[in-house]
Amino acid sequence: MGEEKGGFEPKIVGFTCNWCTYAGADLAGTSRKKYPPNARLIRMMCTARFDPMFAFKALLNGADGVFISGCHPGECHYIKGNFYARRRIAAMRTILKQLGLDDRVKSYWISASEGVKFANTMKNITEEIRELGPNPMRDKIL
């Protein structure tokens, strides 16, 4: 699929919670919803385990995009884990903006029954990151 799109295949890392988004991704699978293969999911029990350092590390490693996705607000299996995640993402954005990487980090709420939303989100983020081009940090670090 890479050829006709100019050869740049963005690398995306996604942090998902076990109960909602990871389950939504499973549902996309059981429904055989096709989507681009650019994202690699890292499963955590709850997005509360997400530490902004993970996103920075992913970007420093050369990932072109990062996303964090958990349960919809108010539907967290751990009561307010996704609320914590949201707070941390907001705080992280100030630094990301300074580094000019803000556009590359996205956050979503995708529930266990939103298989199609998951697949569409993967399509969209892949396109959005492709538009942005390769992560400029990639060259700086390596």
Added chain:
Amino acid sequence: MGIAVIGGGVAGITAALDLADAGYKVYLIEKNAQLGGKVSELAECEMGLTSRIVKIENHPNIELMLSSEVEGLSGSAGDFKLNVSGNEIGVESVVLTPGYDVYDNIAKGYAIDNPDVLPSLEFEGMLKACTKCENGALVRPSDGKPVKKIGFIKCIGSRCQDNEICSTACCYYTAKEAWEVKERYPDMDIYIFYMDVRTFGKDEALVSDLKGKYGVKYIRSRVPEVIAEDGTLTVKYEDLAKGTVEQLDLDMVVLAVGLLPSKTMGKLAEITGVKTDKYGYIETSMTSPLETSVSGIFAGGVATAPMKVRESVAQASGAALKAALLSGRTEMIPGQEERKYIEVGEEPKIGVFICGCNGDVAGSMDVPAVAEYVEELRDVVAVNTNTLKETMDAIEGGIVDQGLNRIVVAGFSPREYEEMFRDACAKAGLNPYLLEMVNLREQCAWVHGAEDATKAAKSLMTMAVERARYLEPVPIEQYPVTPKALVVGGGVAGMNAALDIATAGYDVYLVEKESELGGKLKEIPELQNGVKGSDMLSEFADKVTSNDNITVYTGAAVEDVRGRAGAFKAKVTGAGVDDEIDFGAAVLATGAQEFVPEGYFGYGQAQNVVTQFEFAKMLPVDANTIAMVIDGASGDGVYSKSNSIEAVTNALKAKKLKPEANVFVLYQEIKTYGKWEMLYKEARESGVIFLRYDAEKPPVLQDGVLSVFDVIFNDEVQIKPDLMVISALMQPAAENEQLSKMFMVPLKNGFFLEEQERPKLVLTPVDTVNEGVFICGSAVYPAMIDETLAMSSAAASRACVLLAKNFIETPGIVSVVDDEICAGCGVCVEICPVEAIELVDEPVAAVTYSMMTVISGNKKVAMVTEGCIGCGSCASYCPSDAISLQNFKAKQLYAQLDFA
């Protein structure tokens, strides 16, 4: 001896597993060559069901008898002899779960011979199949052209002469099918032809989503025929909203066929002697919904009445417990053997197992190429490609013979199989947290083309192997199970659950906030089967108070819950009590209460406006004109599943008591599901007048005149009622909020939320995300008494499965503190959503002499208590990385991340 479960559909599977897991010997008898029943034919059945089937196939306590039928039964409760395809087995009790067959006498007028007209079960099969092909388009069987317009016709073979009752499940499954089609093919035009929409709770929300954001057209209509001509299907319908006859051309038509008792039911009834009702379903009663007419034989699932999976499995769980009460526990409970884990050295020796099952993964990517690639990865010493079953054995062999100390299983989603593979590792002596799973099926093979999938798989495998290298054995301790249960709420659900658990031999604490037991039941004058609420209540209350195993606390509340599944502690406080209790499992049955419909039709001001509940108590009344409104109330809460049924019951009673009275029922939907349809029919025939209005034009009461725009007559009707009867919404118990926090069970609109393993198939209706805590009754969703009883027996059954264990292993995914690093800042204490962290004083050693330590003072350190639920908040917030979540430690996540 043991227990025979007859019928291996979802109900039979549930009953068999509950029994076998609690240590009973089970004979599971299924006439087909495989388990699963109708659910395995549904479009989205992969998750949940298959792992249960694998579990049954490997269960030491289950004797699986496939392609077998019961040919004879003799003896009585406690000592039955069954002839199963020529083999004789002896059992103490029997659970009947033979399920259903779908209506197949479809009228020729629906063009059923046309290949593009499909009964719903076939359509489910088609959806399932068409997802598997590469482009996944929905095409017409006749000419292979893509379907653009599809229609669903409901009530085929239900609520008709052939089958008078309502099939209950089809309103929901049609909505679900439409949803699935719309999700996969957003441009599809969907039309649903229906008479009533009988869905409740979450299902109702799905229907309004379909009508709203999905743009599915629900057309209230009667469809006399479908005409097939020149490749087009024309649906002729009588539009009940407009009163006109219309027609619509479609590419495909799905007939939502009704459910009928299994074709084998007649013979089975003859052999077992159980009575069936006039529709052929196993006869049970409202007040003992799981018992058949034969003592020692219990029933569950669609064999007793048409219902969805959620209700089927609840009944099956409950029936399993009832059957267990007659049998002795003889078998070992799996996982209860002494387990010793081998010491694993620092050096990882990774074994990789790729599932090549059913061609699921293998069919959609180049598995040999992936396997070859994996062989080259760091620390990988063995790579196997096997079927699921072979993998289970191979893992054991690999650990024992090859000394593997990290296991990577690639194939299915860990959400469904992790527990099973963890168990396989543990059995072979490897700490179960040295397992890593790679989701090659749901998140790779099924969602990318073969070439992309192979490439992605290699990268996923690298991430997993790298993570596996950093996995550590998690300390696991076995702690004893307290063989006692706590039941919160002393209504009918709570009392029934308490009695079931107590009869199974465990001590029960029953805590009720009011000064006496009974809940709503005490106010119900008479149930539909003629039983008086007060009689039923005193029967239950007598049994509860005279049961030596049950300690009743009235006027009391539960506080300060600590601990985890198998070993909880709490306080019970109230007038004169302040007890500390220990229990292994909890059942939350706090019920619901009526919302006071203040101001609605003048309720509260006018004397002659009452609720259905009040009306039932007033009967007989001498009003000449009674008007009931059964939906559209404002305020907070939900409508009970019993809402329409109560109104129809009361309307019919009023009419019978005073035939000359005018009784009007104003409604949007009459939800007399299942056999209750007959009550609706009787009410209509007795002269109760039903008027349907639209949500946009609700009835208005002004100066004693009730005006309503009746959409069937297409005209305004004016009624001058002497008495107005309105339905009240049900509200969750006020204490749910607090209980939710104490027991870690999330709420939805104030009602307890079940664990959701599957978004659309509820296989665990009484389990919650917090292991050891179960929910039932109106506290989950207000329903009829029979459903409430079945559900509370199910909760009791699930609790007993846990209480039957001698010990439980501590959960591995919890946080631990490194005392050395912890600065005692307390950030984690603030952050923990369940207050599971405490700051404690730790002595600090200043100087250590050869034998003596001089303590120079204390420092504060964080300590994680038993309450930890493993969310990881603390680990990501701790400024000094002193607290970490086991199995999700930073180094493990970074290892994975670095290779993403």
